Each structure stands twice: as C-alpha cells, then as structure tokens.
Amino acid sequence: MTNRFLAAILALALPFPALAQRAAPPVPAPVDPAVAALRDAALKDDVAYDIVEGLTTEVGQRLAGTEAEARARTWAVAKLKALGFQNVRSEPYRMPVWVRGEERAEIVSPFPQKLVLTALGNSGATPDAGLTAEVAVFKTFGEFMNAPDSAIKGRIVYVGNAMAPTQDGSSYGQSGVARFVGPGIAARRGALAMVIRSIGTDTHRTPHTGVTNFPEGVKPIPAAALSVPDAKLIEAMAARGKPLTMKLVLTPRQIGERESGNVIAEVPGSDPAAGIVLVGGHLDSWDLATGAIDDASGVAITAAAAKRIMDSGRRPRRTIRVVWFGSEEVGGFGARDYARRHGAERHVVAAESDLGADRVWRFQSSLEGSAAPVAGRLASALVPLGIVHTDGGGGDGADIGPIVATGVAGIDFNQSALRYFDTHHTADDTLDRVDPEMLRQNVAAWTTMLAIVADAPEEIGPVARKSH
Structure with missing residues (x-):
C-alpha cells in the first residue's frame, strides 16, 4: 500500500513534482437522478467481493516478479474479459526481484x-x-x-x-x-x-x-x-x-531481473478527444498472506465501479481505463512503466484505491478552473454515502504518481485507516478482513465519481504543479 504519507517519503527520492494544494472548496450542486440511481444500486454490488474472493482464493499471495504474480496477471486478464471490459491486455516489463528465505x-x-x-x-x-x-x-x-x-x-x-x-x-x-x-x-x-x-x-x-x-x-x-x-x-x-x-x-x-507487468482494461468513451479517466490499484502483494486489503480490494472496487458504468446502458464521454498495476509494493515499477508507455496520452483525471476496504469518509480533488463545477456535483452526490469533502488536492498514491506529476487532475477517496495498519503487510491480510458492506460503500463512491467525471461536459484540463 502506498498512500499520501508513503508518497511524501518516496518523493524525496523520486522526481515527481508535488501537488499544488489549497484548491477552492467545491460549490454544492443538484444531484442528477441518473447518478443517484447508479450510486444507490452500487450499495448492493457483489462484483467487488467476487473479485477479492477469487483473487485471494485462486491465486493467493502475489509477490512482484515471481511466478505467483504472473499467475495473477493471467487470472486478471481472464477476469476482466469475463466482466465485459474491452481492450484487455497485459503489458510486461522487467524488474529486479528479491525473495524471502529463512x-x-x-x-x-x-x-x-x-x-x-x-x-x-x-x-x-x-x-x-x-x-x-x-x-x-x-x-x-x-x-x-x-x-x-x-x-x-x-x-x-x-x-x-x-x-x-x-x-x-x-x-x-x-x-x-x-x-x-x-x-x-x-x-x-x-x-x-x-x-x-x-x-x-x-x-x-x-x-x-x-x-x-x-x-x-x-x-x-x-x-x-x-x-x-x-x-x-x-x-x-x-x-x-x-x-x-x-x-x-x-x-x-536477490535473484536478478524477472518479468512483472500491468493489466489494463477499458470502457471506451464516445469522445476520444475528451481524454482518459485512469482508475485502479495494484495487483501485487507481499508474500506473507493473500493481500486481501492490500490491494485486492482496491483493484476490485475500481473495476466493479467501472463495470457499473459500462453496464448502465449509456456510453461515457471519456474512456475509463482500469489499470491493475504490478510491483507497487517493491518500488512502483508498474507505475513508471505505465507512464513510460502512456504518458503522452491525454489523461484528465487519475485516482487509485490503496488503503484497504473500510468505509470512505472523505474525498479530495484537484479539479480546478473550468472543472470546478464537476467537484461541486461530486460533493453533493457523495453526501448520502457519509463522505465529506476536505481541502487539499487529490492525486495521492504511488501508482498514479508519475501520471499525476505531469499535471493530471487527481481525486482521492480516503477510507478509514483506523483498522488498516493492524494487518497491513502481515500474515493476517486475508479475506476475512474485508467487510462486504463497507466494500459496497466504496464501490458506490467510485461509481458516483465515474458517472460524474467520465461524462462531465466541462473541459478538464491540466492542473498546476510545483516542484519540491
């Protein structure tokens, strides 16, 4: 798991510009009944739990660069295709691999x-x-x-x-x-x-x-x-x-270089010029357990939300790209490889889920200028889920860091971390730590965000960044 605090430490070593903070608070706006219907329906979602259960049961631990992570990528491609996503593929790269001993x-x-x-x-x-x-x-x-x-x-x-x-x-x-x-x-x-x-x-x-x-x-x-x-x-x-x-x-x-990779799937948008909304989490895990909260839950939440938009019967304006990043835990190799391959493409928003599966309580964003009304509509639509907006820019997370650093707007959904670090990176990171009801609330939040952002008529342009 990497969140804003780990990212702050890593930023001392990585050449990513920091997010410009203190965006103006969003102005509340009426909630589109279609968005509200999608949000409320997501509170009964079973897709996310099915992904977490399947990944932890059929693959288990997924240490980056090992045979287990390779099996996870094969599983992920098959799963995302079965869910109906388009342009599903694995993008491999090489990385140094460390393995545990006695x-x-x-x-x-x-x-x-x-x-x-x-x-x-x-x-x-x-x-x-x-x-x-x-x-x-x-x-x-x-x-x-x-x-x-x-x-x-x-x-x-x-x-x-x-x-x-x-x-x-x-x-x-x-x-x-x-x-x-x-x-x-x-x-x-x-x-x-x-x-x-x-x-x-x-x-x-x-x-x-x-x-x-x-x-x-x-x-x-x-x-x-x-x-x-x-x-x-x-x-x-x-x-x-x-x-x-x-x-x-x-x-x-250290066993030398081995293959890792990112798994990518899409909900194609109707307007190629409108840009890409990037969402996801990381597929790899540490090897002590099955990585249920870190980060099978994150990839499941974001994929389940994207599927709800895909199945809604209305094609979004912007392409929704779901990325299950590889080798996040051991140094963010997947994030850098994604940016190398896709950094020239027009991303307008990036967001990742990597703080477990407990209830989302807060969201932050760096939607600015002409995109500010988008944040206002999102704030209003999230109120029934018990989610508040607080000041500060979005875009935290190691996997989206390289893309956000180019000036892409970020949105953060912060889950409660009161229990997360009890099991983070331990042998207790197993399926029984995932509360299905809390998981559904996450899916509802992400569904709401994608329904609003991916279809917003406003221009979502680059946001200001500043160097460390």
Whole structure:
C-alpha cells in the first residue's frame, strides 16, 4: 500500500513534482437522478467481493516478479474479459526481484527467548549459520539518529516506534521512516544488521514486512521487523541494564531481473478527444498472506465501479481505463512503466484505491478552473454515502504518481485507516478482513465519481504543479 504519507517519503527520492494544494472548496450542486440511481444500486454490488474472493482464493499471495504474480496477471486478464471490459491486455516489463528465505531470531543472553520477526524487502542476508552480536537498543528513530557511530558500529541495531491508529493514516509516514530509510542509514554507520518494531498499530505477534531501500554504494545489511509484542520485549529487557545479545538468521536473496507487468482494461468513451479517466490499484502483494486489503480490494472496487458504468446502458464521454498495476509494493515499477508507455496520452483525471476496504469518509480533488463545477456535483452526490469533502488536492498514491506529476487532475477517496495498519503487510491480510458492506460503500463512491467525471461536459484540463 502506498498512500499520501508513503508518497511524501518516496518523493524525496523520486522526481515527481508535488501537488499544488489549497484548491477552492467545491460549490454544492443538484444531484442528477441518473447518478443517484447508479450510486444507490452500487450499495448492493457483489462484483467487488467476487473479485477479492477469487483473487485471494485462486491465486493467493502475489509477490512482484515471481511466478505467483504472473499467475495473477493471467487470472486478471481472464477476469476482466469475463466482466465485459474491452481492450484487455497485459503489458510486461522487467524488474529486479528479491525473495524471502529463512528468518529466525532469539535473544541469547541474558534472558534467552525466541523472537518473531520477518525480513524487510531488499534486506541483505546473514551467513547461513546466522549472526550473533550485541544489540544497540534505541526506543525511537530520533534516538538512533542522535547516537554516535560508536554506539552502532559492529552491533545489531534495534529501533522502536509507537504507531497510533488515525482515521487518515497519517501516523504511517511518521513511524514508517524507521523502515523506509533506517536500515540504509544503519548500514552506512557500520551496523551489522537492523531490526525494527513493526510499522503497525496492532498488538498481535504478527510482524509487518515492507520494502526498505539502501543508498547507492551501500551494501545491504540484514534488516527485519519484529512483531510489536517482541519489540516491547526487547525494550523491557534493555531496561534492566544488561547487555543484550541476539542471534539473527535471515537468508533472503536477490535473484536478478524477472518479468512483472500491468493489466489494463477499458470502457471506451464516445469522445476520444475528451481524454482518459485512469482508475485502479495494484495487483501485487507481499508474500506473507493473500493481500486481501492490500490491494485486492482496491483493484476490485475500481473495476466493479467501472463495470457499473459500462453496464448502465449509456456510453461515457471519456474512456475509463482500469489499470491493475504490478510491483507497487517493491518500488512502483508498474507505475513508471505505465507512464513510460502512456504518458503522452491525454489523461484528465487519475485516482487509485490503496488503503484497504473500510468505509470512505472523505474525498479530495484537484479539479480546478473550468472543472470546478464537476467537484461541486461530486460533493453533493457523495453526501448520502457519509463522505465529506476536505481541502487539499487529490492525486495521492504511488501508482498514479508519475501520471499525476505531469499535471493530471487527481481525486482521492480516503477510507478509514483506523483498522488498516493492524494487518497491513502481515500474515493476517486475508479475506476475512474485508467487510462486504463497507466494500459496497466504496464501490458506490467510485461509481458516483465515474458517472460524474467520465461524462462531465466541462473541459478538464491540466492542473498546476510545483516542484519540491
């Protein structure tokens, strides 16, 4: 999953201009009865759940660049064709692939206990027999950054954090920095390995994986996330004032370049000059579970909404393009490949679903100028779903980032993230986490948006961007 907070971190490394914020609030407008009918009918949708159930059952985990993700693309093409979409195809590309190996850890002294952890994507490996060393314990990322190199060099570094649940998920960016860049910094400062408290809001013994990146020229060190209870255990041991020794076994490996790809389907518009409305999510997942909320739900929600427009009997003015992006979790390779292939085409709006399947509570957009009335109609039509408009531009998300950066208007639907980071990137990301009623509310929101935006008579032109 990537949302606005991860995107903000990634923007430090990626050459995407930032969104110009503070658009004027939309002016309320009457709701078209045809749009209201489509919205209300979507509250009984079964297509989205069928997609999530099918993808998680018939394919399961879909680690980018592996045989499992290839099976997911084959499944996706067949499914989208069966649903009636046109121009369905897979667009392959090559990418480097990291795979998980053995992962074990234990405190050897002074309080011998086994630990539960999982490797972070791009982690380096210990020797096959493992690595045993003293643990340098830092309860916060700030403590780690302020520590002298002498406290880090030659040790296994532990960094804690305390991620609190928030409705908008904003705590992810603050806590996630320990995972995003921590191991790379630790490696540069001479650490032998790094373990972090999982970036999650649960208290279960299920660690959260996720990608980490090492700066160019820095050799990757073993890097892993402890479950929250095990992280608390480390801190409690350290509080007793005795040196901690850990044995760590991590044997992941880079297996070279493999094929990944994006899956694309369309609802053709009646006016080719009116542009493309791009919607979707990411098809790949981490390998610990079946990726139900991250992001089978997202691809299902957007495809189900597009199908409702397709089946409405009225051809939209603009082409609706549904993209199930590949390899989002490990670095956004699918997003960049899509922009490389299709960046010259006229996209007018882009939106993605990648924050689970709980109720949408807010929407934001960067519809400006002549397109401002479109936002007003959308705001009015979403009120019965309990969705409010708040200030701030739309267009968040790693998969649409490269297209949005070219000046394409963005629309964001924010689901409640109060539960999302309990299971995000864990072995608990399974079908039972998806509430069918909440999923339907998502489909209704997206159906409303597509019904209004794809058929809007107004010109939807480029929006202002600013560089970081």
